[in-house]
Amino acid sequence: MKVQLEIDQQIEKERIILKAQAQTKQINEIVAYIEKTSAPLIGKKQDKSYRIPVSNFVNFYSSQKKVYGHTVQEEFIVQFRLYELEEQLPDFFVRISNTEIVNLNYIQHFELTKSGLILIHLTNGEKTSSSKRYLKKRKGAIPMLKKVAFRLLVGVIVGTFIGLTLSIGYSFYYGGEIYQPARPEFVTYFTNELYAFLAAIALWSAMGSIFSLGSLIFSDTDWSILKMTLTHFIITYLTFLPLAVLAGWTTLDLGVLLEFTLTFFMICVVIWFTTMLKVKKRNSDT
Numbered sequence: 001m002k003v004q005l006e007i008d009q010q011i012e013k014e015r016i017i018l019k020a021q022a023q024t025k026q027i028n029e030i031v032a033y034i035e036k037t038s039a040p041l042i043g044k045k046q047d048k049s050y051r052i053p054v055s056n057f058v059n060f061y062s063s064q065k066k067v068y069g070h071t072v073q074e075e076f077i078v079q080f081r082l083y084e085l086e087e088q089l090p091d092f093f094v095r096i097s098n099t100e101i102v103n104l105n106y107i108q109h110f111e112l113t114k115s116g117l118i119l120i121h122l123t124n125g126e127k128t129s130s131s132k133r134y135l136k137k138r139k140g141a142i143p144m145l146k147k148v149a150f151r152l153l154v155g156v157i158v159g160t161f162i163g164l165t166l167s168i169g170y171s172f173y174y175g176g177e178i179y180q181p182a183r184p185e186f187v188t189y190f191t192n193e194l195y196a197f198l199a200a201i202a203l204w205s206a207m208g209s210i211f212s213l214g215s216l217i218f219s220d221t222d223w224s225i226l227k228m229t230l231t232h233f234i235i236t237y238l239t240f241l242p243l244a245v246l247a248g249w250t251t252l253d254l255g256v257l258l259e260f261t262l263t264f265f266m267i268c269v270v271i272w273f274t275t276m277l278k279v280k281k282r283n284s285d286t
Helices: 025-038 082-088 132-139 141-175 193-214 225-246 254-285
Strands: 040-045 048-053 059-063 066-070 075-078 093-097 100-103 107-112 117-122 127-131
Touching: 059 082, 082 093, 082 100, 093 127, 141 193, 193 225, 225 254
Parallel strands: none
Antiparallel strands: 040 048, 040 075, 059 066, 059 100, 066 075, 093 100, 107 117, 117 127
8 A cells, every 4th residue: 555645835724535446354453543643532621611632631540520631731521431431542652551541652661669569751851650560461451351261161160060069968968879969958949850950050160260361450450468368258248158058068057157257268369379379379470
């Protein structure tokens, strides 16, 4: 593709003309990019509205339920939320935190602090910051979906394996030489053992998935250790308990429930230690 620039000081308004043999995908992408980067954004300042090209904005940030846009010298209120701006801004605008979007063309340099924060120096003299974990999370949105799918698969496999192992124990204890997927109370809910077995597999898979997905709280959030631990315990306990009751692993009797809760807590402690060791090792490697 040949690009030609013509300078004409006589024209009153700039315009771009594309000449092509056909309207191809590449041409459409060029047109869309030009329209997106040249389209003005309405910014308000002192009860006045201004049409400002989006490329003139250095960054956007939210504060006190309002969104502000910075140019090199001025600040405007923008009538969009950050997620709306993120969807319509050109690709050279990047979300660096939950509260800020930055124009890559106005970044002067980066500075890595000892605490792991990334200081971003802008050409207008301002400084902002982001975290390595947040940038990885933004960069890895699609890989995150793959990670969730993988954790689900692992949870189903591990949960089913543990459930089958326990069911063999139940069979020896309750059924003698007859296989039982769970306690007799659970089997009586169904018309035959096959349906009971299929239902048990579904419950085992769900239980395994809860723990497998729950570990993402430790590996993929920026929360404090206390918040991660409490959130993980509450979510897994409240979702696991109904499944355990359905599977016949526990009842709502106070004594049995306390025993189950204690066992669950001990399992969570083991998971907590192993998960934190993995996270610590991964962070030290990066």
